[in-house]
Amino acid sequence: MNILLSAFVGLLLTIGIYVGAKRLYRRFPKVYLSPLLITPVLLVVILTQTGVSYETYNEGAQWISKLLGPATIAFAVPLYKNFQTLKKHAAEIMLSVLTGSVLAMVSSAFLAKWMHLNSSLATSLVPRSITTPIAMNVSEVIGGVPNMTAVFVIMTGILGSMIGPAVMRIFRIRGDIARGVLFGTSAHGTGTSKAFEFSSLSGTISSISMIVAALFTLGTAPLIMAFLH
Structure with a gap:
């Protein structure tokens, strides 16, 4: 149960950080504020500090990666x-x-x-x-x-x-x-x-x-x- 909860939190955490970084980037369009730079950096820091393994985090976050294919087709x-x-x-x-x-x-x-x-x-x-x-x-x-x-x-x-x-x-x-x-x-x-x-x-x-x-x-x-x- 704890693993499922951690995976779900990992998914929401990734989405939340990206949405927040995206809003910040729209207001201050600086290269160093790019969501694609801020999101992975913050995730690494959070996982390192909390001791959550990448495997546990990826149980939920992998669904974001799976959307890469449909996103490419949407082009x-x-x-x-x-x-x-x-x-x-x-x-x-x-x-x-x-x-x-x-x-x-x-x-x-x-x-x-x-x-x-x-x-x-x-x-x-x-x-x-x-x-x-x-x-x-x-x-x-x-x-x-x-x-x-x-x-x-x-x-x-x-x-x-x-x-x-x-x-x-x-x-x-x-x-x-x-x-x-x-x-x-x-x-x-x-x-x-x-x-x-x-x-x-x-x-x-x-x-x-x-x-x-x-x-x-x-x-x-x-x-x-x-x-x-």
Whole structure:
């Protein structure tokens, strides 16, 4: 009974912290107040201080993770609404996403080699720039550790969302198409949420970029890893 209660509290705690952080972020839109940064940090602190194990917490919180799939599918709605724009810029979007995906995988492999990571960690890092469910599958195929890949994916998404606006200012990226490709290719679902803050079109382009990047990585990651090794 205590385990069930702890699991239920874990679920409500996660939702409560996220909702509170979201309201704070809307009032003070600062990078360091992002709900995707505040929520995990506060949860780690609370679990550490209370002595509640991650397994017990995850009994309830796992249901939030299970909503990731339906949430990804829900991106189809803005895709449908902006279909003509997507059709018009299809070639530019595809070329940019494919180039970005290759660079993400290759740079990850070289970063792992530069940091002298062992083989399992190195392969776990490679699919870090795509959405979690597919990234974990890719990691398993190429010999990585799916759970570690999930951690790298979350870190990439948060950092991409934080750094993205600065990159746009430095390189004067103002177009909705370019913004969407930037966030969707480099920071997957987390970046897509950030892209929607700029405009509906940016978020739409980001969502399709995220999907294309994931499918491309799924098909080419084993080949690229074999080439690099």
